[in-house]
Amino acid sequence: MRSWQLSMIFRLFLGGVFTMMLAGCQLSAAPELTATPEFPLATSATVLSPWFDANSVMSGICFESAYDAVGQVFVLRSEAELAQLFDLADHSRLCAHPVQRHSFDFAYGRVLAGLWSAGRGCSAYHQPIAFDRNDVERTITIRLQWVVVGACDYELVRPFWIGLENARDYAITIVVE
Numbered sequence: 001m002r003s004w005q006l007s008m009i010f011r012l013f014l015g016g017v018f019t020m021m022l023a024g025c026q027l028s029a030a031p032e033l034t035a036t037p038e039f040p041l042a043t044s045a046t047v048l049s050p051w052f053d054a055n056s057v058m059s060g061i062c063f064e065s066a067y068d069a070v071g072q073v074f075v076l077r078s079e080a081e082l083a084q085l086f087d088l089a090d091h092s093r094l095c096a097h098p099v100q101r102h103s104f105d106f107a108y109g110r111v112l113a114g115l116w117s118a119g120r121g122c123s124a125y126h127q128p129i130a131f132d133r134n135d136v137e138r139t140i141t142i143r144l145q146w147v148v149v150g151a152c153d154y155e156l157v158r159p160f161w162i163g164l165e166n167a168r169d170y171a172i173t174i175v176v177e
Helices: 002-023 063-068 079-091
Strands: 074-076 111-134 138-162 171-176
Touching: 002 138, 063 111, 063 138, 111 171
Parallel strands: 138 171
Antiparallel strands: 074 111, 111 138
16 A cells, blocks of 8 residues: 555544544533423422423533532522522633533523533433422422443533422422432
8 A cells, every 4th residue: 555545544543533532522411301201200289391401501511610510419590690600610720611601591480400420331311210399398309310321431421400490499409319
């Protein structure tokens, strides 16, 4: 083979390796819940869907900042609290660039709640186990199973961010098992 042919093959090989490396390092969202989640609802009211997906609000947080926040549960009740979370990520200097800020509609008692979980594997996601909304005690408890799939040696961080309706004055707990 000629040297230019070897050079071309080498470049294609490096491009493929680089693409595979990028694919393994992406901070991707968990599978979207498109229908009513199939898990036990311990609630006194009939609930069509106990929450709506809000992972996109946090999509501008870099991997390093999300990793630093793993295990912390955040309950945000206003634009000011959301801005403060973005400020914390920016001031941590963990991200190479300022975080991309997205908005959330806090009208009508909506609350943004969530966390990030980490593990090693090929992929990972949060599986809802239970949702308990007690309107008398004004509490909401969400239980999730953290599922890591495969034996890949990828460091994974996955978001679980949801919007809850009429929950501004509720104590909100998210437990990951």
